[in-house]
Amino acid sequence: MSSRxxxxxxxxxxxxxxxxxxxxxxxxGVFGWSVSRPEAGLENYARVLTDTDTLNILWRxxxxxxxxxxxxxxxxYLMSYHWVYGSPARKFFMELCIFIPFWISVLIRAFGWVVIxxxxxxxxxxxxxxxxxxxxxxxxxxxxxxxxGMVHFMVPFAVFPIAASMRQIDARVLxxxxxxxxxxxxxxxxxxxPLTIPGVLASAIIVFVFALGFFITPAIxxxxxxxxxxxxxxxQMFQTANWGFGAALSIFVLAIVGxxxxxxxxxxxxxxxxx
Amino acid sequence: MSQITxxxxxxxxxxxxxxxxxxxxxxxxxxxxxxxxxxxxxxTLLMILxxxxxxxxxxxIKEGVDISAxxxxxxxxxxxxxxxxxFPHMTVWQNVDYPLRIRKVDASTRKERVGRxxxxxxxxxxxxxxxxxxxxxxxxxxxxARSLVFQPDMLLLDEPLSALDRxxxxxxxxxxxxxxxxxxxxxxxxxxxxxxxxxxxxxIAIFNKGQVMQLDTPDTIxxxxxxxFIAEFLGKINLFPVSDTALDGGVLxxxxxxxxxxxxxxxxxxxxxxIAVRPENMTLTSEKVDATENCFKAxxxxxxxxxxxxxxxLATASGQAIEVSTHSSHTxxxxxxxxxxxxxxxPNDSIIIAD
Numbered sequence: 146m147s148s149r150x151x152x153x154x155x156x157x158x159x160x161x162x163x164x165x166x167x168x169x170x171x172x173x174g175v176f177g178w179s180v181s182r183p184e185a186g187l188e189n190y191a192r193v194l195t196d197t198d199t200l201n202i203l204w205r206x207x208x209x210x211x212x213x214x215x216x217x218x219x220x221x222y223l224m225s226y227h228w229v230y231g232s233p234a235r236k237f238f239m240e241l242c243i244f245i246p247f248w249i250s251v252l253i254r255a256f257g258w259v260v261i262x263x264x265x266x267x268x269x270x271x272x273x274x275x276x277x278x279x280x281x282x283x284x285x286x287x288x289x290x291x292x293x294g295m296v297h298f299m300v301p302f303a304v305f306p307i308a309a310s311m312r313q314i315d316a317r318v319l320x321x322x323x324x325x326x327x328x329x330x331x332x333x334x335x336x337x338x339p340l341t342i343p344g345v346l347a348s349a350i351i352v353f354v355f356a357l358g359f360f361i362t363p364a365i366x367x368x369x370x371x372x373x374x375x376x377x378x379x380x381q382m383f384q385t386a387n388w389g390f391g392a393a394l395s396i397f398v399l400a401i402v403g404x405x406x407x408x409x410x411x412x413x414x415x416x417x418x419x420x
Numbered sequence: 421m422s423q424i425t426x427x428x429x430x431x432x433x434x435x436x437x438x439x440x441x442x443x444x445x446x447x448x449x450x451x452x453x454x455x456x457x458x459x460x461x462x463x464t465l466l467m468i469l470x471x472x473x474x475x476x477x478x479x480x481i482k483e484g485v486d487i488s489a490x491x492x493x494x495x496x497x498x499x500x501x502x503x504x505x506x507f508p509h510m511t512v513w514q515n516v517d518y519p520l521r522i523r524k525v526d527a528s529t530r531k532e533r534v535g536r537x538x539x540x541x542x543x544x545x546x547x548x549x550x551x552x553x554x555x556x557x558x559x560x561x562x563x564x565a566r567s568l569v570f571q572p573d574m575l576l577l578d579e580p581l582s583a584l585d586r587x588x589x590x591x592x593x594x595x596x597x598x599x600x601x602x603x604x605x606x607x608x609x610x611x612x613x614x615x616x617x618x619x620x621x622x623x624i625a626i627f628n629k630g631q632v633m634q635l636d637t638p639d640t641i642x643x644x645x646x647x648x649f650i651a652e653f654l655g656k657i658n659l660f661p662v663s664d665t666a667l668d669g670g671v672l673x674x675x676x677x678x679x680x681x682x683x684x685x686x687x688x689x690x691x692x693x694x695i696a697v698r699p700e701n702m703t704l705t706s707e708k709v710d711a712t713e714n715c716f717k718a719x720x721x722x723x724x725x726x727x728x729x730x731x732x733x734l735a736t737a738s739g740q741a742i743e744v745s746t747h748s749s750h751t752x753x754x755x756x757x758x759x760x761x762x763x764x765x766x767p768n769d770s771i772i773i774a775d
Contacts, residue, residue: 318508323491
């Protein structure tokens with residue numbers, strides 16, 4: 146009897162201990178660096194908020210993340226609609242579009258885009274052969290290519306919360322709206338869209354938080370020209386050895402992600418989505 | 421005055437005939453109930469009336485115009501759904517206001533009409549609440565108000581009371597009846613509850629296997645069912661198969677295994693297969709009554725005290741089980757199990773079953 150209790154106790158404490166060992170302790174270490182290297186004080190945080198290069202990168206990151214969020218959520222909304230309400234054939238097609246990207250490595254997908262977009266890539270060769278352009282367009286190493294690659298990665302993640310909120314809509318509610326004389330457009334703006342807003346917000350916050358931490362895709366498709374905050378932190382840590390400044394930037398981004406996660410819970414109230 | 425006429429409406433789903441050649445006239449202002457077992461086609465016809473389902477063949481005529489293919493949103497019919505289908509993100513007021521916003525009614529008229537109908541259904545104090553904050557009965561009233569506020573030509577109700585408990589259901593029946601009288605709108609009501617149908621309707625259409633078996637007033641359907649199905653479906657009844665039937669001056673005579681039976685005939689035509697009688701129209705006596713027909717001995721098998729009356733199950737000499745309902749204050753009989761009693765009834769209470 147007592148040994149069983151011991152096993153339960155051990156099992157119960159496993160997760161908190163793991164969390165402490167692999168997450169909270171290193172985090173405390175990073176925080177420690179941010180206020181101690183190269184010397185004690187809040188110097189590094191002041192630099193995050195004043196250094197022009199850093200602010201430019203933060204601004205670019207915010208701009209890219211917002212664009213990616215808006216585009217991904219809009220695409221995901223359309224895909225969810227077809228997934229939830231489409232004919233069986235269309236449902237199957239949407240499932241392929243949503244699930245197959247999950248099985249392909251983010252690295253391969255990023256390089257795939259490079260193959261398509263580079264100067265001697267598929268798009269440019271095609272346009273040159275048709276004589277539509279005289280010189281290859283610069284498509285890789287632009288904000289456009291970074292956004293394209295990120296949207297491609299994020300859309301499947303954005304689909305799930307939206308599709309879940311669409312599935313929860315009682316079909317009779319839409320029928321009732323029609324029966325009272327509403328056009329499809331009126332029903333969409335007044336009933337369908339408002340009922341899916343919790344899903345849209347959940348999806349938007351998930352995409353935004355994900356996008357904020359994106360590393361591989363901007364690194365490959367931005368090719369060092371379009372640097373986002375995650376790559377910038379990497380450079381500070383491992384290339385210029387600015388450990389303290391990199392740590393301060395990390396904590397800064399973590400605080401923003403934390404605030405957004407808090408907002409997610411407050412606005413969407415996940416317990417309501419479960420009901 | 422006929423408001424809607426259904427001509428030979430058929431609806432087929434694959435090999436399944438949901439509706440077979442349904443003909444019907446719906447009179448303006450009436451309370452018409454579709455009653456039948458589940459899967460009998462009553463909801464399918466309601467959906468065709470609403471415009472959510474298109475019939476496979478046949479026409480729906482409204483004031484001389486075929487509206488079979490007219491989409492629901494153009495028909496101007498109100499509908500109360502099973503489960504109410506209220507908009508969960510809107511308040512009571514916004515829900516009721518919705519059909520008026522669709523019709524681009526001006527703000528002051530909207531305010532006045534929404535206020536009035538919400539008061540009619542007794543929800544003025546709850547106007548600012550969301551449907552999730554209301555009880556089942558209150559949600560029901562919101563659905564009713566929302567489907568009436570735009571003064572529809574007809575109100576369609578799909579089993580609106582089935583989710584409510586018994587007391588509330590009876591209360592809502594009274595309410596529905598009152599609202600029907602106040603608004604004068606044609607109500608078409610679908611239910612599988614016989615009591616509800618008898619209590620509310622001007623006319624009842626009884627559905628079975630995709631066909632309308634009988635459409636009449638509740639009184640006619642109960643007392644003069646046109647078929648064995650109707651007789652057995654609505655209320656309790658005792659059926660006695662008869663042979664050697666003969667008409668004799670307004671009286672039909674026939675022989676059953678338990679003795680000779682008779683029935684007063686109205687305007688009888690065609691063959692007769694059985695004579696039936698309702699349990700409450702039978703009399704129980706301890707001695708044989710002075711009659712040669714509709715009278716025989718039976719043994720009490722079961723007795724259930726119901727307060728105002730006693731329900732008895734008896735077995736005739738041939739072994740047929742019959743149901744008799746007798747007033748509790750008739751204490752001149754002993755309904756103890758095993759005792760033998762005389763059962764009799766007047767030929768006027770006999771129901772002639774043709775098929």
